[in-house]
Amino acid sequence: MELWFLGTSAGMPISGRNVTSVALRMPQNRGTFWMFDCGEGTQHQLLRTSFKLSRLEKLFITHLHGDHVFGLPGLLSSRSSLGGTEPLDLHGPQGLREFMETSFRISGTHLNYPLQIHEIVEGKVFEDEAFSVEAAKLDHRIESFGYRIAESPRAGALNTALLADMGVPSGPLYGKLKSGEDVSLEDGRIIRSSDVIGNPLPGRVIVVLGDTKPCASAIQLARGADLLVHEATFSHDLAIKADDYTHSTALQAAETAQAAGAKRLLITHFSSRYKPEDLSGLEAEARSAFPYTDAAIELRPYEIPLN
Template identity: 50%
Template sequence: MQITFLGTSSGVPTRARNVSSVALRLPQRAELWLFDCGEGTQHQLLRSELKISQLSRIFITHMHGDHIFGLMGLLASCGLAGNVQRVDIYGPPGLNEYIQASLRYSYTHFSYPVKVHAIRPGVIYEDDEFTVTCGPLHHRITSFGYRVAEKDRAGRFDIDKAKELQIPPGRVYGQLKRGEIVTLNDGRVIDGKDLCGPTEIGRKIAYCTDTVFCEGAVELAQDADVLIHEATFAHQDADMAFQRLHSTTTMAAQTALAAQAHRLIMTHFSPRYAPGNVIELKDLLKEARAIFPNTDMAHDFMIYDVPRRRELELTEANV
Protein backbone atom coordinates (compact mmCIF):
# COMPACT_ATOMS: atom_id res chain seq x y z
CA MET A 1 0.00 0.00 0.00
CA GLN A 2 1.54 3.24 -1.16
CA ILE A 3 0.11 6.71 -0.61
CA THR A 4 0.86 9.60 -2.99
CA PHE A 5 -0.27 13.12 -2.14
CA LEU A 6 -1.42 14.87 -5.31
CA GLY A 7 -2.81 18.02 -3.71
CA THR A 8 -2.21 19.42 -0.23
CA SER A 9 -3.57 22.97 -0.30
CA SER A 10 -6.96 24.08 1.00
CA GLY A 11 -9.50 26.09 -0.94
CA VAL A 12 -7.29 27.28 -3.77
CA PRO A 13 -4.12 25.97 -5.41
CA THR A 14 -0.76 27.67 -4.93
CA ARG A 15 2.40 27.48 -7.02
CA ALA A 16 3.68 24.67 -4.81
CA ARG A 17 0.48 22.92 -3.78
CA ASN A 18 -2.57 21.78 -5.71
CA VAL A 19 -5.99 21.29 -4.11
CA SER A 20 -7.11 18.09 -2.44
CA SER A 21 -6.40 14.64 -3.81
CA VAL A 22 -4.67 11.57 -2.38
CA ALA A 23 -3.90 8.39 -4.32
CA LEU A 24 -3.63 4.93 -2.80
CA ARG A 25 -1.71 2.45 -4.95
CA LEU A 26 -2.33 -1.26 -4.40
CA PRO A 27 0.53 -2.89 -6.30
CA GLN A 28 -0.48 -6.45 -5.39
CA ARG A 29 -3.60 -6.03 -7.54
CA ALA A 30 -2.45 -3.30 -9.95
CA GLU A 31 -5.15 -0.90 -8.78
CA LEU A 32 -5.23 2.79 -7.99
CA TRP A 33 -7.79 4.32 -5.63
CA LEU A 34 -8.28 8.08 -5.41
CA PHE A 35 -9.54 10.10 -2.45
CA ASP A 36 -11.00 13.44 -3.55
CA CYS A 37 -10.33 14.97 -6.94
CA GLY A 38 -9.75 18.71 -6.84
CA GLU A 39 -9.16 20.77 -9.96
CA GLY A 40 -5.95 19.79 -11.76
CA THR A 41 -5.76 16.28 -10.29
CA GLN A 42 -5.32 14.69 -13.71
CA HIS A 43 -2.31 16.95 -14.35
CA GLN A 44 -0.85 15.90 -10.99
CA LEU A 45 -1.34 12.25 -11.92
CA LEU A 46 0.51 12.81 -15.18
CA ARG A 47 3.42 14.34 -13.28
CA SER A 48 3.58 11.40 -10.88
CA GLU A 49 4.75 7.81 -11.30
CA LEU A 50 1.16 6.57 -11.05
CA LYS A 51 -0.65 4.88 -13.93
CA ILE A 52 -4.06 6.35 -14.70
CA SER A 53 -4.95 3.10 -16.48
CA GLN A 54 -5.02 1.41 -13.05
CA LEU A 55 -7.64 3.79 -11.65
CA SER A 56 -10.60 1.75 -10.38
CA ARG A 57 -12.20 3.59 -7.43
CA ILE A 58 -12.70 7.22 -6.42
CA PHE A 59 -13.89 8.25 -2.95
CA ILE A 60 -15.26 11.79 -2.55
CA THR A 61 -15.56 13.31 0.93
CA HIS A 62 -17.94 16.18 0.14
CA MET A 63 -19.21 18.42 -2.61
CA HIS A 64 -17.04 21.51 -2.19
CA GLY A 65 -15.26 22.53 -5.39
CA ASP A 66 -11.71 22.08 -4.17
CA HIS A 67 -12.52 18.39 -3.71
CA ILE A 68 -14.55 17.65 -6.87
CA PHE A 69 -13.77 20.17 -9.64
CA GLY A 70 -11.17 17.83 -11.17
CA LEU A 71 -13.46 14.82 -11.29
CA MET A 72 -15.15 15.32 -14.65
CA GLY A 73 -11.94 16.27 -16.42
CA LEU A 74 -10.23 13.17 -15.13
CA LEU A 75 -13.11 10.86 -16.04
CA ALA A 76 -13.40 12.37 -19.52
CA SER A 77 -9.66 11.99 -20.15
CA CYS A 78 -9.78 8.37 -19.01
CA GLY A 79 -12.51 7.77 -21.57
CA LEU A 80 -10.63 9.44 -24.41
CA ALA A 81 -7.47 7.51 -23.56
CA GLY A 82 -9.52 4.32 -23.57
CA ASN A 83 -7.32 2.52 -21.07
CA VAL A 84 -9.54 2.43 -17.96
CA GLN A 85 -11.70 -0.68 -17.54
CA ARG A 86 -14.27 0.55 -15.00
CA VAL A 87 -14.51 3.20 -12.30
CA ASP A 88 -16.66 3.03 -9.17
CA ILE A 89 -17.22 6.39 -7.47
CA TYR A 90 -18.35 6.75 -3.86
CA GLY A 91 -19.61 9.96 -2.33
CA PRO A 92 -22.38 11.92 -0.61
CA PRO A 93 -25.86 12.58 -1.98
CA GLY A 94 -25.77 14.93 -4.94
CA LEU A 95 -22.62 13.49 -6.47
CA ASN A 96 -24.45 11.51 -9.14
CA GLU A 97 -26.58 14.54 -10.08
CA TYR A 98 -23.42 16.62 -10.43
CA ILE A 99 -21.83 14.04 -12.74
CA GLN A 100 -24.99 13.58 -14.82
CA ALA A 101 -25.42 17.35 -15.26
CA SER A 102 -21.77 17.71 -16.26
CA LEU A 103 -22.16 14.93 -18.82
CA ARG A 104 -25.31 16.50 -20.22
CA TYR A 105 -24.02 20.05 -20.58
CA SER A 106 -20.54 19.16 -21.78
CA TYR A 107 -21.78 16.50 -24.23
CA THR A 108 -19.33 14.03 -22.72
CA HIS A 109 -19.76 10.27 -23.07
CA PHE A 110 -17.79 7.70 -21.12
CA SER A 111 -16.47 4.78 -23.15
CA TYR A 112 -16.19 2.62 -20.03
CA PRO A 113 -18.59 1.76 -17.18
CA VAL A 114 -18.89 4.33 -14.39
CA LYS A 115 -21.03 3.57 -11.34
CA VAL A 116 -21.78 6.15 -8.64
CA HIS A 117 -22.53 4.88 -5.14
CA ALA A 118 -24.38 7.21 -2.73
CA ILE A 119 -22.82 6.38 0.62
CA ARG A 120 -24.13 6.06 4.15
CA PRO A 121 -22.12 5.51 7.32
CA GLY A 122 -20.82 1.96 7.51
CA VAL A 123 -19.22 -0.50 5.10
CA ILE A 124 -19.37 0.79 1.52
CA TYR A 125 -17.05 -1.70 -0.17
CA GLU A 126 -15.59 -5.09 0.69
CA ASP A 127 -13.70 -7.84 -1.11
CA ASP A 128 -11.34 -10.67 -0.11
CA GLU A 129 -8.54 -8.24 0.78
CA PHE A 130 -10.06 -4.93 1.87
CA THR A 131 -12.95 -3.35 3.71
CA VAL A 132 -13.77 0.33 3.19
CA THR A 133 -16.00 2.13 5.65
CA CYS A 134 -17.13 5.72 5.85
CA GLY A 135 -18.33 7.88 8.71
CA PRO A 136 -19.72 11.39 9.17
CA LEU A 137 -17.41 14.32 9.81
CA HIS A 138 -18.40 17.81 11.01
CA HIS A 139 -18.23 20.40 8.25
CA ARG A 140 -20.46 23.09 6.74
CA ILE A 141 -22.04 20.58 4.37
CA THR A 142 -22.41 16.81 4.48
CA SER A 143 -18.90 15.38 4.68
CA PHE A 144 -17.56 11.86 5.12
CA GLY A 145 -14.23 10.41 6.15
CA TYR A 146 -12.96 7.04 4.95
CA ARG A 147 -11.18 4.08 6.49
CA VAL A 148 -9.44 1.44 4.37
CA ALA A 149 -8.71 -1.76 6.29
CA GLU A 150 -6.61 -4.52 4.81
CA LYS A 151 -7.73 -7.93 6.06
CA ASP A 152 -5.40 -10.02 8.20
CA ARG A 153 -3.50 -12.74 6.35
CA ALA A 154 -2.08 -16.06 7.43
CA GLY A 155 1.64 -15.96 8.17
CA ARG A 156 4.33 -17.11 5.77
CA PHE A 157 4.02 -20.80 4.87
CA ASP A 158 7.08 -22.89 5.83
CA ILE A 159 7.48 -25.08 2.75
CA ASP A 160 10.69 -26.67 4.04
CA LYS A 161 8.90 -27.89 7.16
CA ALA A 162 6.09 -29.24 5.00
CA LYS A 163 8.61 -31.22 2.96
CA GLU A 164 10.23 -32.57 6.14
CA LEU A 165 6.82 -33.84 7.21
CA GLN A 166 6.51 -35.46 3.78
CA ILE A 167 3.30 -33.62 3.00
CA PRO A 168 2.60 -34.09 -0.72
CA PRO A 169 2.47 -30.79 -2.67
CA GLY A 170 -0.67 -29.73 -4.47
CA ARG A 171 -4.04 -28.48 -3.36
CA VAL A 172 -3.29 -29.39 0.25
CA TYR A 173 -0.54 -26.76 0.36
CA GLY A 174 -3.08 -24.07 -0.39
CA GLN A 175 -5.32 -25.30 2.41
CA LEU A 176 -2.45 -25.33 4.87
CA LYS A 177 -1.34 -21.84 3.78
CA ARG A 178 -4.81 -20.61 4.73
CA GLY A 179 -4.36 -22.09 8.19
CA GLU A 180 -6.88 -24.90 7.68
CA ILE A 181 -6.74 -28.31 9.40
CA VAL A 182 -6.17 -31.03 6.82
CA THR A 183 -6.42 -34.82 7.05
CA LEU A 184 -3.86 -36.48 4.76
CA ASN A 185 -4.38 -39.73 2.86
CA ASP A 186 -2.23 -41.57 5.42
CA GLY A 187 -4.52 -40.45 8.23
CA ARG A 188 -2.31 -37.74 9.71
CA VAL A 189 -4.07 -34.56 10.79
CA ILE A 190 -2.05 -31.40 10.06
CA ASP A 191 -2.96 -27.99 11.43
CA GLY A 192 -1.95 -25.35 8.90
CA LYS A 193 -1.29 -22.88 11.71
CA ASP A 194 1.67 -25.04 12.78
CA LEU A 195 3.26 -24.49 9.38
CA CYS A 196 2.64 -20.74 9.15
CA GLY A 197 4.38 -17.85 10.79
CA PRO A 198 2.61 -15.18 12.84
CA THR A 199 -0.55 -13.74 11.34
CA GLU A 200 0.16 -10.67 9.22
CA ILE A 201 -1.99 -7.90 10.64
CA GLY A 202 -3.74 -5.93 7.93
CA ARG A 203 -2.83 -2.28 7.49
CA LYS A 204 -5.34 0.49 8.15
CA ILE A 205 -5.55 3.97 6.63
CA ALA A 206 -7.93 6.77 7.63
CA TYR A 207 -8.65 9.86 5.52
CA CYS A 208 -10.44 12.72 7.27
CA THR A 209 -11.10 16.06 5.56
CA ASP A 210 -12.88 18.53 5.77
CA THR A 211 -13.86 18.66 9.43
CA VAL A 212 -13.47 20.33 12.76
CA PHE A 213 -12.47 17.99 15.62
CA CYS A 214 -15.18 15.34 16.00
CA GLU A 215 -15.70 11.85 17.37
CA GLY A 216 -16.45 10.57 13.89
CA ALA A 217 -12.85 11.17 12.83
CA VAL A 218 -11.54 9.53 16.01
CA GLU A 219 -13.65 6.45 15.32
CA LEU A 220 -12.43 6.14 11.73
CA ALA A 221 -8.81 6.52 12.83
CA GLN A 222 -8.86 3.91 15.61
CA ASP A 223 -5.53 2.04 15.62
CA ALA A 224 -4.81 3.27 12.09
CA ASP A 225 -1.32 2.72 10.74
CA VAL A 226 -1.61 6.16 9.21
CA LEU A 227 -4.18 8.91 9.66
CA ILE A 228 -4.36 11.52 6.91
CA HIS A 229 -6.06 14.52 8.47
CA GLU A 230 -6.65 18.08 7.40
CA ALA A 231 -4.82 20.84 9.29
CA THR A 232 -6.05 23.98 7.59
CA PHE A 233 -5.21 26.38 10.42
CA ALA A 234 -2.58 27.04 13.07
CA HIS A 235 -3.65 26.75 16.70
CA GLN A 236 -3.76 30.51 17.20
CA ASP A 237 -6.35 30.71 14.43
CA ALA A 238 -8.69 28.29 16.23
CA ASP A 239 -11.56 30.80 16.23
CA MET A 240 -11.43 30.90 12.45
CA ALA A 241 -11.27 27.11 12.35
CA PHE A 242 -14.44 26.79 14.44
CA GLN A 243 -16.22 29.39 12.32
CA ARG A 244 -15.38 27.58 9.10
CA LEU A 245 -15.55 24.07 10.60
CA HIS A 246 -12.00 23.15 9.65
CA SER A 247 -9.25 21.70 11.82
CA THR A 248 -6.20 23.23 13.39
CA THR A 249 -2.93 21.36 13.71
CA THR A 250 -3.71 20.64 17.35
CA MET A 251 -7.13 19.20 16.46
CA ALA A 252 -5.50 16.84 13.95
CA ALA A 253 -2.94 15.80 16.55
CA GLN A 254 -5.60 15.31 19.22
CA THR A 255 -7.56 13.10 16.82
CA ALA A 256 -4.51 10.92 16.19
CA LEU A 257 -3.77 10.75 19.93
CA ALA A 258 -7.33 9.87 20.92
CA ALA A 259 -7.53 7.22 18.19
CA GLN A 260 -4.15 5.71 19.13
CA ALA A 261 -3.09 6.00 15.51
CA HIS A 262 0.50 5.09 14.68
CA ARG A 263 1.29 8.00 12.37
CA LEU A 264 -0.34 11.29 11.46
CA ILE A 265 0.18 12.97 8.10
CA MET A 266 -1.32 16.45 7.91
CA THR A 267 -2.61 18.00 4.70
CA HIS A 268 -5.05 20.67 3.39
CA PHE A 269 -3.04 23.71 4.51
CA SER A 270 -4.24 27.28 4.20
CA PRO A 271 -2.11 29.41 1.82
CA ARG A 272 -1.91 32.04 4.59
CA TYR A 273 1.07 30.15 6.09
CA ALA A 274 3.37 30.68 3.12
CA PRO A 275 7.10 31.30 3.73
CA GLY A 276 7.79 34.80 5.00
CA ASN A 277 4.52 35.16 6.88
CA VAL A 278 4.33 35.52 10.66
CA ILE A 279 3.34 31.85 10.97
CA GLU A 280 4.80 29.35 8.49
CA LEU A 281 4.10 25.71 7.80
CA LYS A 282 7.10 24.63 9.84
CA ASP A 283 5.40 26.21 12.86
CA LEU A 284 2.29 24.14 12.20
CA LEU A 285 4.38 20.97 12.28
CA LYS A 286 5.88 21.94 15.64
CA GLU A 287 2.42 22.50 17.09
CA ALA A 288 1.19 19.06 16.06
CA ARG A 289 4.34 17.24 17.19
CA ALA A 290 4.04 18.79 20.63
CA ILE A 291 0.88 16.69 21.04
CA PHE A 292 1.53 13.75 18.71
CA PRO A 293 5.25 13.36 17.98
CA ASN A 294 4.87 10.88 15.11
CA THR A 295 3.50 13.56 12.79
CA ASP A 296 4.55 14.46 9.25
CA MET A 297 3.49 17.28 6.95
CA ALA A 298 2.45 16.28 3.45
CA HIS A 299 3.59 18.06 0.31
CA ASP A 300 2.57 17.51 -3.29
CA PHE A 301 4.01 14.28 -4.74
CA MET A 302 5.09 13.04 -1.32
CA ILE A 303 5.04 9.22 -1.28
CA TYR A 304 4.50 7.15 1.85
CA ASP A 305 4.77 3.36 1.86
CA VAL A 306 2.54 1.98 4.61
CA PRO A 307 4.61 -0.63 6.49
CA ARG A 308 3.20 -3.81 7.94
CA ARG A 309 3.18 -3.96 11.73
CA ARG A 310 5.87 -6.66 11.78
CA GLU A 311 8.12 -4.63 9.48
CA LEU A 312 7.60 -1.57 11.65
CA GLU A 313 8.47 -3.46 14.83
CA LEU A 314 11.67 -4.79 13.29
CA THR A 315 12.64 -1.31 12.08
CA GLU A 316 12.02 0.25 15.48
CA ALA A 317 13.97 -2.55 17.18
CA ASN A 318 17.02 -1.80 15.00
CA VAL A 319 16.95 1.93 15.63
Protein backbone atom coordinates in the same frame (compact mmCIF):
# COMPACT_ATOMS: atom_id res chain seq x y z
CA MET B 1 0.97 0.19 -0.51
CA GLU B 2 1.83 3.87 -0.86
CA LEU B 3 -0.03 7.12 -0.32
CA TRP B 4 0.64 10.02 -2.68
CA PHE B 5 -0.65 13.56 -2.14
CA LEU B 6 -1.60 15.18 -5.43
CA GLY B 7 -2.70 18.38 -3.69
CA THR B 8 -2.41 19.72 -0.15
CA SER B 9 -3.82 23.24 -0.43
CA ALA B 10 -7.16 24.34 1.01
CA GLY B 11 -9.66 26.39 -0.99
CA MET B 12 -7.44 27.29 -3.92
CA PRO B 13 -4.03 26.36 -5.29
CA ILE B 14 -0.92 28.41 -4.68
CA SER B 15 2.47 28.31 -6.33
CA GLY B 16 3.96 24.96 -5.42
CA ARG B 17 0.76 23.49 -3.98
CA ASN B 18 -2.37 22.13 -5.67
CA VAL B 19 -5.82 21.64 -4.17
CA THR B 20 -6.88 18.42 -2.50
CA SER B 21 -6.44 14.93 -3.87
CA VAL B 22 -4.82 11.76 -2.52
CA ALA B 23 -3.85 8.60 -4.43
CA LEU B 24 -3.48 5.22 -2.73
CA ARG B 25 -1.38 2.67 -4.58
CA MET B 26 -2.91 -0.71 -3.88
CA PRO B 27 -0.88 -3.92 -3.33
CA GLN B 28 1.04 -5.14 -6.36
CA ASN B 29 -1.16 -8.20 -6.86
CA ARG B 30 -4.15 -5.90 -7.33
CA GLY B 31 -2.36 -3.65 -9.81
CA THR B 32 -4.64 -0.65 -9.31
CA PHE B 33 -4.89 2.59 -7.38
CA TRP B 34 -7.65 4.41 -5.54
CA MET B 35 -8.18 8.14 -5.15
CA PHE B 36 -9.72 10.34 -2.48
CA ASP B 37 -11.06 13.69 -3.72
CA CYS B 38 -10.20 15.30 -7.02
CA GLY B 39 -9.61 19.03 -6.90
CA GLU B 40 -8.96 21.11 -10.00
CA GLY B 41 -5.64 20.22 -11.64
CA THR B 42 -5.45 16.71 -10.20
CA GLN B 43 -4.90 15.07 -13.57
CA HIS B 44 -1.96 17.41 -14.21
CA GLN B 45 -0.44 16.18 -10.96
CA LEU B 46 -0.97 12.57 -11.97
CA LEU B 47 1.10 13.21 -15.10
CA ARG B 48 4.06 13.78 -12.79
CA THR B 49 3.71 10.30 -11.27
CA SER B 50 3.79 6.72 -12.53
CA PHE B 51 0.03 6.28 -12.00
CA LYS B 52 -2.00 5.41 -15.10
CA LEU B 53 -5.62 6.55 -15.22
CA SER B 54 -6.61 3.29 -16.87
CA ARG B 55 -5.66 1.57 -13.58
CA LEU B 56 -7.84 3.82 -11.42
CA GLU B 57 -10.27 1.44 -9.75
CA LYS B 58 -12.19 3.50 -7.17
CA LEU B 59 -12.60 7.18 -6.37
CA PHE B 60 -13.98 8.38 -3.03
CA ILE B 61 -15.22 11.94 -2.55
CA THR B 62 -15.30 13.30 0.99
CA HIS B 63 -17.56 16.29 0.27
CA LEU B 64 -18.72 18.48 -2.58
CA HIS B 65 -16.80 21.72 -1.99
CA GLY B 66 -15.11 22.80 -5.20
CA ASP B 67 -11.53 22.32 -4.06
CA HIS B 68 -12.36 18.62 -3.66
CA VAL B 69 -14.40 17.94 -6.83
CA PHE B 70 -13.79 20.49 -9.59
CA GLY B 71 -11.18 18.26 -11.24
CA LEU B 72 -13.49 15.26 -11.37
CA PRO B 73 -15.29 15.67 -14.75
CA GLY B 74 -12.04 16.28 -16.60
CA LEU B 75 -10.19 13.42 -14.98
CA LEU B 76 -12.96 10.92 -15.71
CA SER B 77 -13.18 12.14 -19.29
CA SER B 78 -9.43 11.77 -19.75
CA ARG B 79 -9.58 8.23 -18.37
CA SER B 80 -11.90 7.41 -21.26
CA SER B 81 -9.74 9.18 -23.85
CA LEU B 82 -6.66 7.31 -22.62
CA GLY B 83 -8.27 3.95 -23.26
CA GLY B 84 -9.69 3.11 -19.86
CA THR B 85 -12.42 0.50 -20.32
CA GLU B 86 -12.66 -1.15 -16.89
CA PRO B 87 -15.58 -0.08 -14.67
CA LEU B 88 -14.94 2.70 -12.17
CA ASP B 89 -16.73 3.07 -8.84
CA LEU B 90 -17.31 6.64 -7.66
CA HIS B 91 -18.41 7.05 -4.03
CA GLY B 92 -19.49 10.24 -2.32
CA PRO B 93 -22.22 12.29 -0.64
CA GLN B 94 -25.73 12.96 -1.83
CA GLY B 95 -25.59 15.31 -4.82
CA LEU B 96 -22.57 13.68 -6.44
CA ARG B 97 -24.71 11.98 -9.08
CA GLU B 98 -26.42 15.24 -10.05
CA PHE B 99 -23.06 17.02 -10.22
CA MET B 100 -21.56 14.41 -12.53
CA GLU B 101 -24.59 13.86 -14.75
CA THR B 102 -25.10 17.60 -15.19
CA SER B 103 -21.42 18.16 -16.02
CA PHE B 104 -21.43 15.37 -18.61
CA ARG B 105 -24.78 16.36 -20.11
CA ILE B 106 -23.93 20.03 -20.56
CA SER B 107 -20.43 19.31 -21.91
CA GLY B 108 -21.55 16.43 -24.14
CA THR B 109 -19.07 14.09 -22.49
CA HIS B 110 -19.39 10.34 -23.13
CA LEU B 111 -17.37 7.71 -21.31
CA ASN B 112 -16.17 4.46 -22.84
CA TYR B 113 -16.39 2.62 -19.54
CA PRO B 114 -19.13 1.99 -16.95
CA LEU B 115 -19.17 4.67 -14.26
CA GLN B 116 -20.95 3.42 -11.17
CA ILE B 117 -21.91 6.28 -8.86
CA HIS B 118 -22.67 5.39 -5.24
CA GLU B 119 -24.20 8.10 -3.04
CA ILE B 120 -23.24 6.92 0.40
CA VAL B 121 -24.53 6.95 3.94
CA GLU B 122 -22.61 6.11 7.09
CA GLY B 123 -21.40 2.55 7.44
CA LYS B 124 -19.66 0.07 5.16
CA VAL B 125 -19.59 1.36 1.58
CA PHE B 126 -17.39 -1.32 -0.01
CA GLU B 127 -16.05 -4.77 0.76
CA ASP B 128 -14.29 -7.56 -1.11
CA GLU B 129 -12.03 -10.39 -0.02
CA ALA B 130 -9.04 -8.07 0.45
CA PHE B 131 -10.38 -4.70 1.66
CA SER B 132 -13.34 -3.00 3.29
CA VAL B 133 -14.18 0.70 3.37
CA GLU B 134 -16.25 2.32 6.10
CA ALA B 135 -17.57 5.89 5.96
CA ALA B 136 -18.55 8.20 8.81
CA LYS B 137 -19.93 11.75 8.85
CA LEU B 138 -17.67 14.47 10.15
CA ASP B 139 -18.46 18.02 11.35
CA HIS B 140 -18.24 20.50 8.47
CA ARG B 141 -20.39 23.21 6.88
CA ILE B 142 -21.76 20.71 4.38
CA GLU B 143 -22.03 16.94 4.54
CA SER B 144 -18.47 15.63 4.78
CA PHE B 145 -17.26 12.06 5.21
CA GLY B 146 -14.15 10.30 6.36
CA TYR B 147 -13.13 6.89 5.00
CA ARG B 148 -11.52 3.98 6.85
CA ILE B 149 -9.79 1.55 4.50
CA ALA B 150 -9.10 -1.77 6.25
CA GLU B 151 -7.06 -4.56 4.73
CA SER B 152 -8.23 -8.08 5.53
CA PRO B 153 -6.03 -10.15 7.89
CA ARG B 154 -3.30 -12.16 6.20
CA ALA B 155 -2.41 -15.78 6.84
CA GLY B 156 0.05 -16.31 9.67
CA ALA B 157 3.66 -17.34 9.17
CA LEU B 158 4.52 -20.95 8.38
CA ASN B 159 6.44 -22.56 11.25
CA THR B 160 9.29 -23.94 9.17
CA ALA B 161 11.33 -24.93 12.22
CA LEU B 162 8.51 -27.14 13.45
CA LEU B 163 8.09 -28.66 9.99
CA ALA B 164 11.79 -29.46 9.83
CA ASP B 165 11.61 -31.15 13.24
CA MET B 166 8.65 -33.19 11.97
CA GLY B 167 10.65 -34.28 8.95
CA VAL B 168 8.44 -32.55 6.39
CA PRO B 169 10.54 -31.93 3.26
CA SER B 170 10.63 -28.36 2.05
CA GLY B 171 9.18 -27.54 -1.33
CA PRO B 172 5.65 -27.91 -2.71
CA LEU B 173 4.29 -29.31 0.57
CA TYR B 174 5.20 -26.07 2.32
CA GLY B 175 3.25 -24.13 -0.28
CA LYS B 176 0.17 -26.30 0.20
CA LEU B 177 0.32 -25.92 3.97
CA LYS B 178 0.77 -22.14 3.65
CA SER B 179 -2.35 -21.98 1.46
CA GLY B 180 -4.37 -23.78 4.14
CA GLU B 181 -4.29 -27.29 2.67
CA ASP B 182 -3.55 -30.34 4.83
CA VAL B 183 -0.93 -32.69 3.37
CA SER B 184 -0.15 -36.42 3.61
CA LEU B 185 3.42 -37.68 3.95
CA GLU B 186 4.81 -40.87 2.44
CA ASP B 187 4.87 -42.50 5.89
CA GLY B 188 1.12 -41.97 6.21
CA ARG B 189 1.18 -39.03 8.59
CA ILE B 190 -1.21 -36.14 7.94
CA ILE B 191 0.10 -32.65 8.65
CA ARG B 192 -2.68 -30.20 9.32
CA SER B 193 -2.16 -26.66 8.08
CA SER B 194 -3.77 -25.21 11.20
CA ASP B 195 -1.08 -26.85 13.35
CA VAL B 196 1.87 -25.27 11.56
CA ILE B 197 0.62 -21.79 10.69
CA GLY B 198 0.66 -18.96 13.21
CA ASN B 199 -2.15 -16.62 14.08
CA PRO B 200 -3.48 -14.38 11.28
CA LEU B 201 -1.54 -11.14 10.79
CA PRO B 202 -3.57 -7.93 11.00
CA GLY B 203 -4.08 -5.96 7.81
CA ARG B 204 -3.22 -2.31 7.40
CA VAL B 205 -5.70 0.47 8.19
CA ILE B 206 -5.60 3.84 6.42
CA VAL B 207 -8.01 6.63 7.35
CA VAL B 208 -8.59 9.64 5.08
CA LEU B 209 -10.77 12.36 6.57
CA GLY B 210 -12.58 15.09 4.70
CA ASP B 211 -12.81 18.64 6.00
CA THR B 212 -13.88 18.73 9.63
CA LYS B 213 -13.62 20.42 12.96
CA PRO B 214 -12.67 18.17 15.89
CA CYS B 215 -15.42 15.59 16.47
CA ALA B 216 -15.99 12.22 18.10
CA SER B 217 -16.65 10.43 14.81
CA ALA B 218 -13.19 11.36 13.52
CA ILE B 219 -11.61 9.75 16.57
CA GLN B 220 -13.77 6.65 16.27
CA LEU B 221 -13.07 6.22 12.55
CA ALA B 222 -9.32 6.59 13.10
CA ARG B 223 -9.15 4.16 16.03
CA GLY B 224 -5.86 2.25 15.85
CA ALA B 225 -5.13 3.36 12.27
CA ASP B 226 -1.70 2.70 10.83
CA LEU B 227 -1.95 6.01 8.98
CA LEU B 228 -4.35 8.92 9.50
CA VAL B 229 -4.74 11.75 6.99
CA HIS B 230 -6.27 14.79 8.69
CA GLU B 231 -6.79 18.35 7.54
CA ALA B 232 -4.82 21.11 9.28
CA THR B 233 -6.15 24.23 7.63
CA PHE B 234 -4.88 26.66 10.27
CA SER B 235 -2.29 27.01 12.99
CA HIS B 236 -3.70 26.97 16.51
CA ASP B 237 -3.45 30.74 16.99
CA LEU B 238 -6.40 30.83 14.54
CA ALA B 239 -8.47 28.24 16.43
CA ILE B 240 -11.49 30.57 16.59
CA LYS B 241 -11.38 31.09 12.84
CA ALA B 242 -11.01 27.35 12.33
CA ASP B 243 -14.11 26.75 14.44
CA ASP B 244 -16.08 29.42 12.58
CA TYR B 245 -15.30 27.72 9.26
CA THR B 246 -15.62 24.18 10.69
CA HIS B 247 -11.98 23.31 10.05
CA SER B 248 -9.18 22.03 12.28
CA THR B 249 -5.85 23.38 13.39
CA ALA B 250 -2.64 21.38 13.19
CA LEU B 251 -2.74 20.90 16.97
CA GLN B 252 -6.34 19.66 16.85
CA ALA B 253 -5.45 17.15 14.13
CA ALA B 254 -2.66 15.84 16.36
CA GLU B 255 -5.00 15.61 19.36
CA THR B 256 -7.40 13.51 17.24
CA ALA B 257 -4.56 11.17 16.24
CA GLN B 258 -3.47 10.87 19.87
CA ALA B 259 -7.00 10.18 21.12
CA ALA B 260 -7.55 7.57 18.37
CA GLY B 261 -4.32 5.71 19.09
CA ALA B 262 -3.18 6.12 15.47
CA LYS B 263 0.37 5.13 14.61
CA ARG B 264 1.16 7.95 12.18
CA LEU B 265 -0.42 11.26 11.17
CA LEU B 266 -0.08 13.14 7.89
CA ILE B 267 -1.55 16.64 7.97
CA THR B 268 -2.78 18.35 4.80
CA HIS B 269 -5.29 20.90 3.44
CA PHE B 270 -3.24 23.93 4.41
CA SER B 271 -4.69 27.41 4.05
CA SER B 272 -3.25 29.45 1.20
CA ARG B 273 -1.90 31.88 3.80
CA TYR B 274 0.79 29.27 4.56
CA LYS B 275 3.55 29.11 2.00
CA PRO B 276 5.66 25.94 1.57
CA GLU B 277 8.30 27.29 3.92
CA ASP B 278 5.64 27.78 6.64
CA LEU B 279 4.61 24.12 6.82
CA SER B 280 7.43 23.21 9.20
CA GLY B 281 5.74 25.42 11.78
CA LEU B 282 2.43 23.58 11.41
CA GLU B 283 4.32 20.29 11.61
CA ALA B 284 6.07 21.35 14.82
CA GLU B 285 2.76 22.44 16.33
CA ALA B 286 1.22 19.06 15.64
CA ARG B 287 4.28 17.16 16.89
CA SER B 288 3.95 18.88 20.28
CA ALA B 289 0.86 16.71 20.84
CA PHE B 290 1.60 13.74 18.54
CA PRO B 291 5.27 13.20 17.66
CA TYR B 292 4.60 10.86 14.73
CA THR B 293 3.35 13.66 12.49
CA ASP B 294 4.51 14.91 9.12
CA ALA B 295 3.22 17.73 6.98
CA ALA B 296 2.31 16.05 3.70
CA ILE B 297 4.48 16.91 0.72
CA GLU B 298 2.98 16.62 -2.74
CA LEU B 299 4.20 13.91 -5.13
CA ARG B 300 6.23 12.14 -2.46
CA PRO B 301 5.32 8.50 -1.76
CA TYR B 302 4.48 7.59 1.82
CA GLU B 303 4.91 3.86 2.28
CA ILE B 304 2.42 1.93 4.41
CA PRO B 305 4.43 -1.09 5.59
CA LEU B 306 2.94 -4.47 6.42
CA ASN B 307 2.19 -5.05 10.09
